Amino acid sequence: MKNLTGTGYPEGLKHDEITIESRIMAIIDVYDALVNDRIYKQAMPYQEAEEFIINQSGTAFDPKMINIFKIVKNDFRKINDENKDIE
Numbered sequence: 001m002k003n004l005t006g007t008g009y010p011e012g013l014k015h016d017e018i019t020i021e022s023r024i025m026a027i028i029d030v031y032d033a034l035v036n037d038r039i040y041k042q043a044m045p046y047q048e049a050e051e052f053i054i055n056q057s058g059t060a061f062d063p064k065m066i067n068i069f070k071i072v073k074n075d076f077r078k079i080n081d082e083n084k085d086i087e
Contacts, residue, residue, distance in 0.1 A: 030060075
């Protein structure tokens, strides 16, 4: 496992001290930001975004959550595609 170098922002929490909901939402939030257009940037292709997230395992994201992400990433794509036009 990579050295977990997170700072524990915002409350100094690290590793399993961070709620599972927060660890899951961290991945979802970054995925959403990467694969959808924003005012300041264009959407990243799914595969590129997935590789970026997976490469952050052990630094920005919990490796256990990344293992699950690898299994469900196609579901993320489907959900994103189904909701692209919803504001």
